[in-house]
Amino acid sequence: MGYLSRSAARPRQKARKSKKVWVAVLIVLILAAGGLGVGFFYPEGVRGLSDGLARLKNTFSFIVLGQKPHFYSLILEKNGKDYRITSHDVFEVSYRDEFVIKEVSTDVLFGGGVTVDIEGIGEKDDFGSLLKGIDLVDKAVLTGRNGVGKSKPGDFSLRIEYRGEQIASLPVRIQITPQDWLRYARSSGNQKVQIEYLRRAIAMNPQDANVRRMLASLYFQAGMTREAIAQYREILALKPDDAAVLSELAKCYLKSGQNEEVIRTSARILRANPQDDDALVDMALAWGNLGNWNKAISSYQAALKVRPDNPVAIFRLGEAYEKTKQWGKAAEQYRLVLEKVPKADHVAVALADVFLKIGNFDEAIRWHREVVKRQPKNATAYANLGLAYGGKGQHREEIENYRKAIALNPRDPVIHFNLGAAYEKGKQEQEAVREYQKVLALNPDDLDALERLADLHFKAGRFREAAPLYEKVLKTSARKGTIHSRLGFAYAELKKPALSVENYEKARRYGAKDPEINRALALAYTKMGKTKESLVMYEKLAATNPTAEVLNILADAYMKEKLYDKAVRIYRKLIELNPKKAAYYSSTAYAYGLNGDLDRQIEYYQKSLKFDYEDDEVYMNLGAAYEKKGLFQEAMKAYTTAYELNPDSTKAARKIPQMKIRIIQQKQKQ
Numbered sequence: 001m002g003y004l005s006r007s008a009a010r011p012r013q014k015a016r017k018s019k020k021v022w023v024a025v026l027i028v029l030i031l032a033a034g035g036l037g038v039g040f041f042y043p044e045g046v047r048g049l050s051d052g053l054a055r056l057k058n059t060f061s062f063i064v065l066g067q068k069p070h071f072y073s074l075i076l077e078k079n080g081k082d083y084r085i086t087s088h089d090v091f092e093v094s095y096r097d098e099f100v101i102k103e104v105s106t107d108v109l110f111g112g113g114v115t116v117d118i119e120g121i122g123e124k125d126d127f128g129s130l131l132k133g134i135d136l137v138d139k140a141v142l143t144g145r146n147g148v149g150k151s152k153p154g155d156f157s158l159r160i161e162y163r164g165e166q167i168a169s170l171p172v173r174i175q176i177t178p179q180d181w182l183r184y185a186r187s188s189g190n191q192k193v194q195i196e197y198l199r200r201a202i203a204m205n206p207q208d209a210n211v212r213r214m215l216a217s218l219y220f221q222a223g224m225t226r227e228a229i230a231q232y233r234e235i236l237a238l239k240p241d242d243a244a245v246l247s248e249l250a251k252c253y254l255k256s257g258q259n260e261e262v263i264r265t266s267a268r269i270l271r272a273n274p275q276d277d278d279a280l281v282d283m284a285l286a287w288g289n290l291g292n293w294n295k296a297i298s299s300y301q302a303a304l305k306v307r308p309d310n311p312v313a314i315f316r317l318g319e320a321y322e323k324t325k326q327w328g329k330a331a332e333q334y335r336l337v338l339e340k341v342p343k344a345d346h347v348a349v350a351l352a353d354v355f356l357k358i359g360n361f362d363e364a365i366r367w368h369r370e371v372v373k374r375q376p377k378n379a380t381a382y383a384n385l386g387l388a389y390g391g392k393g394q395h396r397e398e399i400e401n402y403r404k405a406i407a408l409n410p411r412d413p414v415i416h417f418n419l420g421a422a423y424e425k426g427k428q429e430q431e432a433v434r435e436y437q438k439v440l441a442l443n444p445d446d447l448d449a450l451e452r453l454a455d456l457h458f459k460a461g462r463f464r465e466a467a468p469l470y471e472k473v474l475k476t477s478a479r480k481g482t483i484h485s486r487l488g489f490a491y492a493e494l495k496k497p498a499l500s501v502e503n504y505e506k507a508r509r510y511g512a513k514d515p516e517i518n519r520a521l522a523l524a525y526t527k528m529g530k531t532k533e534s535l536v537m538y539e540k541l542a543a544t545n546p547t548a549e550v551l552n553i554l555a556d557a558y559m560k561e562k563l564y565d566k567a568v569r570i571y572r573k574l575i576e577l578n579p580k581k582a583a584y585y586s587s588t589a590y591a592y593g594l595n596g597d598l599d600r601q602i603e604y605y606q607k608s609l610k611f612d613y614e615d616d617e618v619y620m621n622l623g624a625a626y627e628k629k630g631l632f633q634e635a636m637k638a639y640t641t642a643y644e645l646n647p648d649s650t651k652a653a654r655k656i657p658q659m660k661i662r663i664i665q666q667k668q669k670q
Helices: 002-041 043-064 133-145 178-187 193-202 207-220 225-238 245-255 260-271 278-290 294-308 311-323 327-340 343-358 361-374 380-389 394-410 411-426 429-442 447-461 463-474 481-493 497-509 518-530 531-543 548-560 564-576 581-593 598-611 616-629 632-645 648-668
Strands: 071-077 079-083 091-094 098-106 114-118 130-132 155-162 165-175
Touching: 002 114, 071 165, 079 294, 091 133, 098 114, 098 155, 098 327, 130 133, 133 165, 133 178, 133 548, 178 193, 193 207, 193 225, 207 225, 207 245, 225 245, 245 260, 245 278, 260 278, 278 294, 278 311, 294 311, 311 327, 311 343, 327 343, 343 361, 343 380, 361 380, 380 394, 380 411, 411 429, 411 447, 429 447, 447 463, 447 481, 463 481, 463 616, 481 497, 481 518, 518 531, 548 564, 548 581, 564 581, 581 598, 581 616, 598 616, 616 632
Parallel strands: 091 165
Antiparallel strands: 071 079, 071 098, 098 130, 114 155, 155 165
């Protein structure tokens, strides 16, 4: 049964297939006959005939053999005009275009199952739908495809599919214009993105000055001053006399600290328009930044001649007057601003500060009260009120306002310091210590607070607390002689002589004038067994009280250190104290000899012998001096006298015959 049924079915299947084949053959024959007729009657259509035969072959393969159909072309309407696009063409589209796909030519005779999809926009099948080029442009920009200036097709395509299987893909070239990038920049709220879009627009159209100006402004707002300057310079290369661009460029130079360029650019603006008060103000700001306040003042004054009611110029002129210590004129300018802009609180603060600086404490108090009335939480204003009251000697009000300032800003070390100083003036030392400690808790490196706190401990005899504070001050400011002096005393009291000596030495080195330092240091050296160092201190003492004992110690020390000039000076002072003591003369002679002054050496040996003519050692030294000078006859006499006074002197005995030989040799040379 099963076999028979299968045998019966097979002829029916073959019949259906055979019928389908015959239909296809019939269609092919009809088309072929038509093609032959065209070729016979229209020879110029032979190429078309070839294409037609190829298409017949493809149609046969699709219908009879079941192969994939071929795509030949499509018709689309773009901006009201029809275009035929084949697989060899590129579809170009810009943001202005609108288009509809109207026809698709394939091997599928009636188009059943054929779909067309424009990648990135529309639906899965875009056939017959109205599509907009702007959607493709936006898609390309957002996905970063088809970049600036490309002339080749991008990554987008027009795909033709048959029953879900792709049979052709046409490249789509998206034309991105400078206007596109400008449009994206204007619509974006992200500054970095705006900058990038404008840069791309300029890359496509470098001559567009307006876009460059937009980009320069964005750079300036983003703090990219160098890039903003570069753009403004490019604009000026295109439009050299653009006053607005020159003004914006000057402000860029101001922001970047290029004050000379500000002045040059502003001068360029003023040559074209001498009445440009903004350029005069910019120039004044630059002069001020360069420290030339006189020129700054002149420029501000020129700006106010053009526009007398310019509050910015009036205020800045006041600041310039402050810099040149023209306090009265500064106050006048600030008053003028307040007349024009009564709510300008910062100007009221500036006016109050001017009065504080010049010591007009009544006006300073009045205006700072006005400031705290406007700004009840302005801690600085209360602190300045404290300063003003302190200047008037009203310590209760001074302390009260410092406390108000601290209540508003408890972490301001300056206010705590000022409160500590106020307590110190009022002899409230414990309170002062507490405030200085608060300063150091907030700012451990505040040198003024460290020194003030150390001094309070020192005065109270709390040397153990004072010493480490002084040490901390000296780590940053080592050349303070007074602090070293106090630290030396503190260490002496703490039984630390080495540290005491170290700090006394530094105190002297850095200019401390206390005469007791020398006495204390000499004593400390003696305790440490440092004789050499103690002698230096004796020299200091000898300068005020030159006793023979001190001078002898100094002279001996100078000889040991080979400081012969100083030794001579001290010996001569000893001679002044006792002009008949032979030893002082012989010591002076010896020092002169070591210093190479033989004439003075001989002179002082001779003076010594006047007061002690039996000193054989002096005669020996005198003989040696004569010998060095080549006076051998005088040397022999001195050696002979020394020998006569001391016959046991082998040196004198040896020198006498030597001198005789030298005398003979000297005569022979003559």
